Amino acid sequence: MRNQTIGLRSKTWLLFVDELNGFAKSAVMVGMWVGMPIVGIALYFMLPDEMPTNPAMAQFSVRLPASSFISLILSSLGGMLAATLVAVEIVNERTKKVYDLFLIRPVHRSSFMWAKFFAVTFCVTIALAISMWAGVVIDLARGIEISPLMRETIVEKFISGVGVVMISAAVGILIGILSPNVLTAVLVVWFAGQNVTLIPMLAAFISNDWVYTITMLLTVVLSVVLVGVSALIFSRMET
Amino acid sequence: MSKPLVEFDHVAKRYKSFQALEDVSFTLNEGEIFGYIGPNGAGKTTTLKLLVGLLLDFTGSIQVGDLRLPLDRHRLHKMVGYLPQYPEFQPWRTVDHALMTLGRLSDVSVSDLKARIPALLGRFELGDVRHKKIRQLSGGMKQKVGFVQALLHQPRLLVLDEPLSGLDPESRIRLKEQILELKAAGTTVIFSSHILGDVQDVADRMGIIQKGRILKTGNMQELQAHFGVAKEIQVAYSTLPIDFAFMTELPAVKQVLAKEGQVWSLELEATADVDSLVQAVIWGSLQHGATIRRIGEVEPSLDELYKRFTSNPILPSFTK
Numbered sequence: 001m002r003n004q005t006i007g008l009r010s011k012t013w014l015l016f017v018d019e020l021n022g023f024a025k026s027a028v029m030v031g032m033w034v035g036m037p038i039v040g041i042a043l044y045f046m047l048p049d050e051m052p053t054n055p056a057m058a059q060f061s062v063r064l065p066a067s068s069f070i071s072l073i074l075s076s077l078g079g080m081l082a083a084t085l086v087a088v089e090i091v092n093e094r095t096k097k098v099y100d101l102f103l104i105r106p107v108h109r110s111s112f113m114w115a116k117f118f119a120v121t122f123c124v125t126i127a128l129a130i131s132m133w134a135g136v137v138i139d140l141a142r143g144i145e146i147s148p149l150m151r152e153t154i155v156e157k158f159i160s161g162v163g164v165v166m167i168s169a170a171v172g173i174l175i176g177i178l179s180p181n182v183l184t185a186v187l188v189v190w191f192a193g194q195n196v197t198l199i200p201m202l203a204a205f206i207s208n209d210w211v212y213t214i215t216m217l218l219t220v221v222l223s224v225v226l227v228g229v230s231a232l233i234f235s236r237m238e239t
Numbered sequence: 240m241s242k243p244l245v246e247f248d249h250v251a252k253r254y255k256s257f258q259a260l261e262d263v264s265f266t267l268n269e270g271e272i273f274g275y276i277g278p279n280g281a282g283k284t285t286t287l288k289l290l291v292g293l294l295l296d297f298t299g300s301i302q303v304g305d306l307r308l309p310l311d312r313h314r315l316h317k318m319v320g321y322l323p324q325y326p327e328f329q330p331w332r333t334v335d336h337a338l339m340t341l342g343r344l345s346d347v348s349v350s351d352l353k354a355r356i357p358a359l360l361g362r363f364e365l366g367d368v369r370h371k372k373i374r375q376l377s378g379g380m381k382q383k384v385g386f387v388q389a390l391l392h393q394p395r396l397l398v399l400d401e402p403l404s405g406l407d408p409e410s411r412i413r414l415k416e417q418i419l420e421l422k423a424a425g426t427t428v429i430f431s432s433h434i435l436g437d438v439q440d441v442a443d444r445m446g447i448i449q450k451g452r453i454l455k456t457g458n459m460q461e462l463q464a465h466f467g468v469a470k471e472i473q474v475a476y477s478t479l480p481i482d483f484a485f486m487t488e489l490p491a492v493k494q495v496l497a498k499e500g501q502v503w504s505l506e507l508e509a510t511a512d513v514d515s516l517v518q519a520v521i522w523g524s525l526q527h528g529a530t531i532r533r534i535g536e537v538e539p540s541l542d543e544l545y546k547r548f549t550s551n552p553i554l555p556s557f558t559k
Contacts, residue, residue, distance in 0.1 A: 011344060014340070014343055014344065015344075018340050021336070022329060022331055022332075025331040025332075026331045093329070096327050097323065097325070097327050098327045098328065098329055100293060100321075100323050100326075100327070101321075101323070101326060101327070101328065101341055101385075101388060102341070102344065103292075103293060104291050104292070104293065104316055104319065104321040105316050105341065105344040105345045106313055106314075106316040106317045106344070106345065106346060107316075107344050108313070236295065238293065238294045238295055238296060239288075239293050239294075
């Protein structure tokens with residue numbers, strides 16, 4: 001027999017590349033990689049140039065760096081986008097029976113969930129990175145010096161942003177697996193699913209290194225558990 | 240006799256309050272084509288989905304070779320090809336891309352796929368659509384691409400759910416030829432269909448299912464014998480005889496029926512000597528001023544047998 005067995009990891013990789021291909025060909029990738037930075041920049045320029053830091057001291061104001069603003073705004077927007085995107089995609093493919101042709105092949109069902117998780121996380125993370133770079137470029141153009149402390153903050157915010165995207169994608173997968181239709185999936189993602197993203201968001205506001213590390217660790221573990229649970233449900237699901 | 244490749248043993252499947260299958264038992268021998276017939280909602284798709292491991296929760300036992308379902312479904316998927324009733328692909332894929340991915344997931348090497356995909360597409364006259372997006376294909380084309388994906392890994396067992404529905408007559412003929420070629424190459428095929436003529440054309444054995452129960456399995460002769468289907472002579476006249484009474488007076492003729500056009504049918508007893516009766520009908524017709532265009536013994540079609548099965552669903556012998 002000429003057919004060779006491809007390992008589980010290779011098949012997950014194959015499906016991951018395939019998912020990215022899907023995002024690229026269905027214009028989702030371009031939409032995110034171009035759209036997200038544009039939204040971030042647009043929102044930044046809609047802000048007043050100078051903002052009061054304290055209502056009692058309205059005279060005292062600071063210029064908010066674009067990199068900080070964009071990283072803060074887009075990490076939650078990216079999370080929402082990741083969760084909605086993956087949940088809608090799973091519900092659509094499940095209800096249209098697209099999976100039937102995949103599930104009758106020697107592939108562990110969990111591979112589909114992991115491939116989706118990594119693909120969505122990767123895509124939105126790249127969009128986040130592009131947006132933050134755009135923020136840095138705007139700051140530099142406006143003459144704001146990127147100090148070492150600021151650079152460290154940007155990196156920390158980026159990492160917590162990736163955490164938000166990860167956990168959102170994981171929640172989106174679980175909601176996608178359990179929802180009977182797209183509308184239910186979107187409503188659950190928007191009104192309930194986003195609460196979980198508070199965990200990595202905390203990291204962005206707490207300056208304590210330990211709390212930051214533990215929060216991020218918890219985010220990774222929780223994401224893995226959520227995808228694992230989704231994979232388990234999916235592997236027992238009848239199509 | 241060799242061990243069957245597929246064995247369904249007292250299989251039952253329930254969807255919440257709906258009993259989709261009940262006490263279904265049948266076997267599939269290696270290298271045969273098995274036609275699965277039944278009305279909508281009879282349980283054909285459920286049976287096939289159980290066989291390919293898409294449905295996991297059932298009672299009874301399903302065995303494919305040495306593999307038991309649903310436990311060994313991962314190993315089963317290496318040897319089974321499946322065409323769903325409505326094959327669906329992600330619309331952003333091209334035909335080639337969809338087939339490449341599905342083939343790779345079935346452990347077929349890229350070099351083999353590069354040879355097999357154009358060859359299979361060519362066989363179904365789909366060579367032109369290889370680089371087209373799935374969303375640009377018609378329903379019939381999608382059905383044929385679905386058939387191609389089921390063949391990519393050269394499966395030992397091919398499970399086809401209504402493979403001929405939605406195809407034009409030429410494609411149906413081509414697909415039936417393909418099924419027969421696969422059988423010649425040793426592939427075991429089970430397929431469901433509403434088009435009984437198609438089943439009769441290609442199937443070695445058939446199973447009739449109604450309301451989740453298998454009524455009968457067997458080849459055409461076995462189905463005929465089970466129902467005591469009478470032998471039949473059909474006469475097509477150019478000029479009709481003045482009187483038909485002579486037909487009913489012939490020995491071993493049970494019934495004479497007028498069919499469409501100038502065709503008459505004589506239903507015979509099982510022990511009737513067909514050759515002598517054909518001679519007698521010709522002689523009698525000529526004596527009564529008729530001219531015969533065509534005469535001969537006909538076997539009841541699967542449509543007629545099916546009608547007999549489904550019009551008597553409560554007979555005890557039908558419900559195993």
